[in-house]
Amino acid sequence: MSARRRRAASPLATLGAVVLLTVVLFAANSRVDPAASTAPAYPGTGGAETSTAPPSAEPTTEPSAEPTPTSEAPSPPAELQAVYAGVTSGGEATIAMAVNDDQVAAYLCDGAAIEAWLQGTLDGDTITLAGRNGAGLSGSVTDGTVFGTVTTSSGLTMPFSAAESQPPAGVYESRTTLDGLATRIGWAVLPDGTQVGVATVGDTKREAPPLDLTDGTFEIDGSPGTAEPITGSDTVVGG
Amino acid sequence: MTHTRPPVDAPAPPAETVVSRPRPRAEPRDAFRLPLLSFLLAGCAVALVLGVYAAEHEPAGYSLDVPGFSSPLYVKAWLTTAATVFGVVQLLTAARMHDAGARPWTRTLHRWSGRLAVVLTIPVVVHCVYALGFQSGSTRALVHSALGCFFYGVFVTKMLALTRRGLPRWVVPVLGGAVFTSLIALWLTSSLWVFTSSGFRL
Numbered sequence: 001m002s003a004r005r006r007r008a009a010s011p012l013a014t015l016g017a018v019v020l021l022t023v024v025l026f027a028a029n030s031r032v033d034p035a036a037s038t039a040p041a042y043p044g045t046g047g048a049e050t051s052t053a054p055p056s057a058e059p060t061t062e063p064s065a066e067p068t069p070t071s072e073a074p075s076p077p078a079e080l081q082a083v084y085a086g087v088t089s090g091g092e093a094t095i096a097m098a099v100n101d102d103q104v105a106a107y108l109c110d111g112a113a114i115e116a117w118l119q120g121t122l123d124g125d126t127i128t129l130a131g132r133n134g135a136g137l138s139g140s141v142t143d144g145t146v147f148g149t150v151t152t153s154s155g156l157t158m159p160f161s162a163a164e165s166q167p168p169a170g171v172y173e174s175r176t177t178l179d180g181l182a183t184r185i186g187w188a189v190l191p192d193g194t195q196v197g198v199a200t201v202g203d204t205k206r207e208a209p210p211l212d213l214t215d216g217t218f219e220i221d222g223s224p225g226t227a228e229p230i231t232g233s234d235t236v237v238g239g
Numbered sequence: 240m241t242h243t244r245p246p247v248d249a250p251a252p253p254a255e256t257v258v259s260r261p262r263p264r265a266e267p268r269d270a271f272r273l274p275l276l277s278f279l280l281a282g283c284a285v286a287l288v289l290g291v292y293a294a295e296h297e298p299a300g301y302s303l304d305v306p307g308f309s310s311p312l313y314v315k316a317w318l319t320t321a322a323t324v325f326g327v328v329q330l331l332t333a334a335r336m337h338d339a340g341a342r343p344w345t346r347t348l349h350r351w352s353g354r355l356a357v358v359l360t361i362p363v364v365v366h367c368v369y370a371l372g373f374q375s376g377s378t379r380a381l382v383h384s385a386l387g388c389f390f391y392g393v394f395v396t397k398m399l400a401l402t403r404r405g406l407p408r409w410v411v412p413v414l415g416g417a418v419f420t421s422l423i424a425l426w427l428t429s430s431l432w433v434f435t436s437s438g439f440r441l
Binding site for chain 2: 010011012014015017018021022025026029030175176177179180181182225226
């Protein structure tokens with residue numbers, strides 16, 4: 001009888017131990033994670049998990065990336081999408097932004113170590129975007145050109161201008177796994193096909209591989225990948 | 240003539256007890272259905288929660304490093320390989336679990352190899368789900384992601400099924416077979432892929 005009861009209980013004990021170990025490991029990961037992600041200030045890394053992170057470990061700089069739809073969207077319904085692309089005034093970095101109604105997603109990078117994923121809204125002719133760890137952008141649309149200021153998470157502030165552009169200009173993104181490390185690659189592409197990108201492998205940044213703009217394919221460290229064009233309503237910060 | 244009657248009556252009570260032994264509470268034949276269904280649903284829920292969390296959670300890219308291995312990738316590859324070896328032990332001992340003539344340590348070996356196997360996979364799945372997330376970029380990644388969710392769902396179902404007596408005899412072997420098959424497929428789509436594409440090393 002006791003043997004029988006033990007037989008009935010031991011799978012539950014196994015199950016309980018497995019659940020416990022899983023929870024402990026998750027907790028350990030999410031506890032260390034913010035410390036690991038704030039230093040490199042990668043806009044897409046860590047801290048975005050909705051429920052598992054301990055509340056104390058959540059970075060306080062989390063911006064509200066949810067675009068709030070305003071009833072008076074300025075752009076006419078027919079023109080759903082627009083792409084603006086340009087460079088910062090000092091030529092340090094390239095920026096591209098995609099607008100979908102009143103929702104805006106943007107990517108700024110220098111092709112080496114600086115990058116920022118930004119998200120926000122277009123209200124009238126004013127664009128307000130936010131990224132991780134204090135990154136942000138404010139600008140206004142005048143005659144098909146966005147003039148404004150962009151700030152990276154490292155505190156670098158740069159004026160920029162970006163003109164409304166036709167494809168292949170735009171923001172391209174790929175998420176993949178490289179050598180077991182989560183990898184996110186972003187490209188800002190100018191209308192003439194000039195592309196500047198940064199690949200973040202784990203927590204190190206480097207120049208992105210060239211992107212084939214005809215079919216969105218690329219090759220990084222010998223393995224092929226595909227990039228997707230980003231629209232204004234895509235989530236590029238958090239999520 | 241009258242002599243024969245008592246012998247006929249006499250064996251009746253023992254025969255009744257023999258019949259009633261397998262079903263002491265006189266449960267209906269399909270009494271297992273509801274518990275089995277709830278175990279299966281619990282497994283489905285686990286698989287679904289794992290998959291949805293892995294897909295919705297922003298991949299952290301972060302991983303705990305284990306000394307002695309060349310990279311986190313190889314930690315995972317070797318942990319999965321070790322779990323698979325224990326999985327093979329599971330397969331070899333599973334058939335003898337209910338064999339009365341089996342050596343007594345067979346059951347102990349089966350239970351503990353299973354526990355070790357699943358415990359070895361936990362650091363791997365935590366890394367997969369937390370750092371990488373559900374990926375569908377390639378067929379291998381998609382199959383691996385889906386099978387990973389399936390594996391833990393079936394595992395939970397099997398653990399729950401083991402707690403209940405009176406299930407049909409096929410239930411535990413089928414569940415165990417599904418756990419084993421998905422473990423092997425997970426190994427093929429991860430460790431073997433790493434060893435063949437990145438090199439066989441620690």
